[in-house]
Amino acid sequence: MDEIKNRIICPLDFAMKLIGTKWKPLVLFHLLEGPVRSGVLQKHLPDISNKMFTQTIRELEKDNLVERIVYPVVPPKVEYKLTKKGYSLENILKSLDAWGLEMMKT
Amino acid sequence: MDEIKNRIICPLDFAMKLIGTKWKPLVLFHLLEGPVRSGVLQKHLPDISNKMFTQTIRELEKDNLVERIVYPVVPPKVEYKLTKKGYSLENILKSLDAWGLEMMKT
DNA sequence: CAGTATCCGTGAAGATACTG
DNA sequence: CAGTATCTTCACGGATACTG
Numbered sequence: 001m002d003e004i005k006n007r008i009i010c011p012l013d014f015a016m017k018l019i020g021t022k023w024k025p026l027v028l029f030h031l032l033e034g035p036v037r038s039g040v041l042q043k044h045l046p047d048i049s050n051k052m053f054t055q056t057i058r059e060l061e062k063d064n065l066v067e068r069i070v071y072p073v074v075p076p077k078v079e080y081k082l083t084k085k086g087y088s089l090e091n092i093l094k095s096l097d098a099w100g101l102e103m104m105k106t
Numbered sequence: 107m108d109e110i111k112n113r114i115i116c117p118l119d120f121a122m123k124l125i126g127t128k129w130k131p132l133v134l135f136h137l138l139e140g141p142v143r144s145g146v147l148q149k150h151l152p153d154i155s156n157k158m159f160t161q162t163i164r165e166l167e168k169d170n171l172v173e174r175i176v177y178p179v180v181p182p183k184v185e186y187k188l189t190k191k192g193y194s195l196e197n198i199l200k201s202l203d204a205w206g207l208e209m210m211k212t
Numbered sequence: 213c214a215g216t217a218t219c220c221g222t223g224a225a226g227a228t229a230c231t232g
Numbered sequence: 233c234a235g236t237a238t239c240t241t242c243a244c245g246g247a248t249a250c251t252g
Contacts, residue, residue: 012135012199015206020126022245029118038214049246054215075213076252085209092205093118095198100121102194128225144234155226160235181233182232 018063019089023048023056028065028086029093035069035081065089124169125195129154129162134171134192135199141175141187171195 019025023045030036030044042053057080060066065086071077125131129151136142136150148159163186166172171192177183 010132010135010203011206011210012131012203013206014210015202016126016128016131018206018209020122020128020131022122022126025118025122025126026116029116042214050215051217051247052245055245070214074252076215078214085212088205088208092198092201095201096121097116097118099195099198100117100119100124103124103191104117104120106191148234156235157227157237158225161225176234180232182235184234 018065021056021059023052024060025093025096027056027060028082028089029097031066031080031082031086032090032093035079038078038080041080060086124171127162129158130166131199131202133162133166134188134195135203137172137186137188137192138196138199141185144184144186147186166192 019028026045027041030041036044042048042050045053048056057066057068061068063085064083067081067083067086069079069081071079125134132151133147136147142150144163148154148156151159154162163172163174167174169191170189173187173189173192175185175187177185
């Protein structure tokens with residue numbers, strides 16, 4: 001019966017599973033601007049380790065929130081961009097950002 | 107200089123620090139309905155351990171998102187309710203819930 | 213430039229038993 | 233009924249070194 005119980009999860013819970021980690025919201029937020037090269041994106045997240053960056057972006061890819069574009073050139077060039085699913089978070093991310101700003105004031 | 111760097115954090119990051127854990131959004135979401143007794147609230151979160159419930163609610167209290175109301179009776183009666191800060195998350199929580207529902211479909 | 217591999221510490225989270 | 237106290241586990245996340 002545990003299987004059944006595990007299926008009956010709150011949508012909110014499901015949402016947090018997709019974006020409720022340390023770096024995911026930040027990555028998605030920066031991608032709202034448009035496609036960005038891998039290295040540039042990483043520079044925008046000053047304290048992220050290389051490992052966490054790759055891991056985070058891979059999970060976002062797997063969940064179809066981010067798309068990976070590889071240019072067959074040397075040296076390698078890779079860009080990341082939001083998918084439609086990813087963009088559907090735009091308002092939420094901006095609201096959260098605004099809310100965070102309010103909270104920082106008080 | 108690390109001190110300075112640590113102060114320059116993204117508001118979104120700050121927001122996730124406040125509510126970006128496994129149970130916090132869920133607890134806040136259930137409290138949108140109004141004040142709830144401790145035991146009842148916990149029942150709404152089927153798979154939460156006693157420890158995590160207390161820990162989660164304590165942190166929300168500390169951050170002034172949730173208020174604790176103790177009735178001096180025997181046996182003990184405790185209620186939790188959202189503060190104004192807590193309620194300011196209403197739209198975001200509902201949006202996230204709706205978004206999660208969409209994601210579950212596809 | 214972009215990504216992988218490995219090692220390792222810390223803390224999140226669970227299980228259990230207990231108190232006022 | 234509400235909450236505390238331990239003990240334990242394990243995955244998150246960081247540092248470093250390496251490949252195509």
